[in-house]
Amino acid sequence: MNQGDLVVRKSYGGDVLFRVEEVRTHNAVLKGTDYRLLADAPIPDLSVVKDPEATRAVQQVRIKVNESLKRMRNARERQGIAAENTIRLPEKQNTNYFEMPGKVLHLDGDNNYLKKSMQLYQTMQVPAHGLYLHESQMADVLYRLLPQLKPDIVVITGHDGVLKNRAPNEVYSLSSYKNSQNFVNAVRVAREYEKNRDGLVVVAGACQSHFEALLQAGSNFASSPGRILIHALDPVYIAIKSSYTSIRESIDLHEVIHGTISGIDGVGGIETMGRYRVGLPKPKTGSAYGAVSSQAYHA
Template structure:
């Protein structure tokens, strides 16, 4: 075994694929390739993933993500057509076609690789997004600094989390039983100090096995993980994209989101929240084609 190898854990039935991030005596530090999980395991418990198995798992995840992206694209198209029809019913002139303003996302991630994957998804869906790699312990400080500067409609606060092993008395109600849930809660509190209105700033928070209830109780609109399961790296970004392209007239329902995430309602849940997508008119003009007479000396 060496750093960079793709492996699974025999004791867990090979359920999650990891990349070895570090080797310390007989212990390996592991990071999930597709799930937001950092773990350690005896090196003797690890098995290299056959290339064929890795390809199959990647293809399965890719198929699901493509289906999710297509569902978002269809949702956006239906919404655009519906709003265009409303303009026509309002006797809006044809030349006054509308323009779209999807919600802006500020994405803070405790993992640089997952951040890059999320930014690629936003770019693919044409969601305006700003991303920052921030360690979980510094999330609250980063939220305090970046929110006034970025002024987003949606903020994603994610990274790595998990229920701690080896606790003598594990209490899933206690934040002390989780690796980073307290850090995420602190960041959510800071976000709500900036904007208390749940519909003016949509907060999406948490990672694998995070304290779902505590995140919601402290101001998150959507959070992980109701079933204390591992969530896919892109699930928070998908929820953010859905919020960005749901009309401010409509409510985002978790029941509409869950079928298009990898982990469903066991991985992500939340409260009904208004979308952040707006339409305006008239459509922006190509300024290079306008014949404008200057009026100011």
């Protein structure tokens, strides 16, 4: 067993694929390759995976991911058609309009997930600024970055989980979670910066996060109502949906939640207006944003 090995847990029936982050005397620290899960397991319980694409865990996830991406692309195409119909003159003249999708600030406690997220923002042409940093640093970094970047959407995510050593009745205590308190602190900073939940859309949480506490702190969307694992790209899916929903429309809660890979037990939220705008006429050079770019940084 070595650092970097891909493994599954025998006791869980190999349901999740992990990468070994650290090997200790009797156990190993694991990070999910597709799910935002940080875990540890006894070394004898781990089985090294040589061909991850052949495992049931990966195959099932790939199917869900492909379905989610297809829904995302279809929604983007519909938005483009709707924008063109909205801006077209009564005489049906050809009108060159420009688009201003909502700008995303994405804070992530996992560098690999951040890279995947930024690639998807880039593919979907969402302007995004990503930062990899520990969950405990997110509140302080947001306090500094929000006035500088002025995003329309903030994603606060990384790793989380319900602690094993807790009393059964402590599931609603923030102290029973690995990082939910850090996420709550960051959400509060974001909401202090912009109190209007339609003025700044906040997407927060990771696997098994304290859903109710995150909503109460001021997030629009949060994980995890059912205290389940969420896919690494679920917060990104919601951010993209927010970015490309018109400011004149409420984000379709049913569509966006059931469009995620994890579904209703993984993500929930409240009614929220979109952050997408169109304008006339199209600038002769570039776009109103300049080139749409997605950039990732380390803290």
